[in-house]
Amino acid sequence: MNGNLARKLDELEAYQVMGTVVHAEPGLFIVRTGRGDMRARRATSCLVEPRIDDFVLVAGAPSGAAWVLAVLTREEGAGASLVCDGDLEIKVPEGRVRVASKEGIDLVSQKDVSVLADGVRVHAATGSVVMDSLSYLGGLVRSEIGKLRHEGGIVERVVERVSERVKRSFRKVEEVDQVKAERIDYSAKQVMSLRAENAIVTAEELVKMDGEQIHLG
Template identity: 30%
Template sequence: MNNALVSMTRPGAEAAVGLHYATVTGRSDKWYFLGAADIGRAQRADSCLVEPDCGDTVLVCAGGGNAPAYILAVLARAERDSAVLALPGGVALNTDHGKLTVSGRQLEMAATESLTLHAPKLGVAALLGELKFGSLETSAQQVQARFGAVSLMARALNSTVGRLVQRAKNSLRWIEGLDETRAGRVRAQVEGRHEVRAGHATLIAEGQVKIDGTKIDLG
């Protein structure tokens, strides 16, 4: 690549001020080192959003006297598949072989009508999450969830399932009002002791009542 210095000063402008082509050879903090005869280093101008990298061809504005030189634009990228769009406030958009990364202290998206995401795969990771909806509707073919602890509070809960299977080491329920079960058939199988205590107990059967045991104590 030709790194020769090419001056593009305007007619009537000061001879010490001009625009030049240069190649970036290195960087130290805010300074970019250039492969140009008369310009050793330059800073990136606020108008130059694409962050220069080594090997890039840039447009440099060189001031007269002790004024620093500024990189106005990146004309040609050495690595065409990646770039960093640096914005004021520490916000950056990074592209790397088709991958886009947006980085910043806080990121907020606001839409006046709707926001839609489409992707074959979606991943979200955070130390703390919060979702608020006025109304929420979800649908999925299959759901697998793993939680350390779950707390659920609802004014009313209605569920309709084709088959319900639950497994637990211990199950405890506290019901202040009515606990009613309606089923076609009910079967309880207990390996150890089955105990029922009530202030009043009533057992009503329209057909046969059968009690079978090695020993039966009544009263």
């Protein structure tokens, strides 16, 4: 009885060994150790994806199964990839999470990227957004801009009211400028000037001109 128990304990006893990765493929690594070449999988706790020539720590079992526990050393400047099979969630019950990089940060996803927060702040010297289609839904947009320039093929606006207050306004239309409204009211404090090669005023009922002096011709 004692012999059987000791044998079972020996079978369950794992060992650790260090070695160099000589072959890597998805889900499997061959590690050259003092015990010979070992076929090992990446342990769930090993987030750094092993690469060829990495010096790693391997845990083995008498059954022949082995796992890469950690990447111990790698060629300087080779970089690293954190790999997790399945969903990954990082939780910080208290405090903040900060990601800092000197060269830059890239977020890459083949599907949607969602941001959910009470507030979002972006501070940058320059910015660029490239999208095939953009939709915005909100209650208020407030902006303070020194210079704004729009370039596009077609601009369409459908709103209930447009209010503008400017100091000077200049428009240049190369072809047609058309306004359709139920009522049009233009008021100038000093001078209103209309110039054209040909001018036509058409009314179905009444044309009225009122002034202290009216000059025609």
